[in-house]
Amino acid sequence: MARILIVEDDKLLNEGISIALKKYGHTVLSGYCYHEAFCLFLNNSFELILLDINLPDRSGLELCNEIRKKSDIPIIFITANDTEQDIVNGFVNGCDDYIAKPFSLEVMNRRINAVLRRTRTENKSIFHSGEISINYEKMMVTKGEVSIKLTATEYKLLTLLTQNSGQVLTRDIILQRLWDTDEAFVDENAVSVNMRRLRQKIEDDPKNPKYIKTVFGIGYTWGEESCR
Secondary structure: OOEEEEEOOOHHHHHHHHHHHHHOOOEEEEEOOHHHHHHHHHHOOOOEEEEOOOOOOOOHHHHHHHHHOOOOOOEEEEEOOOOHHHHHHHHHOOOOEEEEOOOOHHHHHHHHHHHHHHHHHHOOOEEEEOOEEEEOOOOEEEEOOEEOOOOHHHHHHHHHHHOOOOOOEEHHHHHHHHOOOOOOOOOOHHHHHHHHHHHHHHOOOOOOOOOEEEEOOOEEEEOOOOOO
């Protein structure tokens, strides 16, 4: 199962692919043009993108190039452009696979799973969400192309949130995981202080965060803000 972005301007085909992928257990968001798709990519965390080359506003090849400046997320082109040169251009522009229309939905799903197996093995230590990238092995955090310097506690807090993305972490859980509360008393204010400092370093607007969401009365979660 994976979180997939479908970029296809044919609404019926987009919907058909979406329904099929959901039946296979994937989570799906759909974009219908370059601008909408790029906005969705920036503001959500995906594991794979299905991308049509012939989009109404700009080429899918251009979108692939733009995404490659920020992420190595796997991209599969789905297109009627099926000449040898078209396929070569697709790989030159950064795609991981190429599916020519018309195609079998079952074959498409198997191609998706093959790409995901390969990239998950290669990138299991890498986390991407919007502009934030974390290399857990190297303990490096970047936003876009800018390196972010964190304290040890801030980094542990960020790792805890991102490795449990989609789950709400209570303050008690965060305290237990980040501090040894058996040997030293640490109150909940320590969580709030470090959370505020972390937001100041990774959020565009710390007062209106899109990555670290507060679940009032409970705790925090690594959130994803939908495109507007």
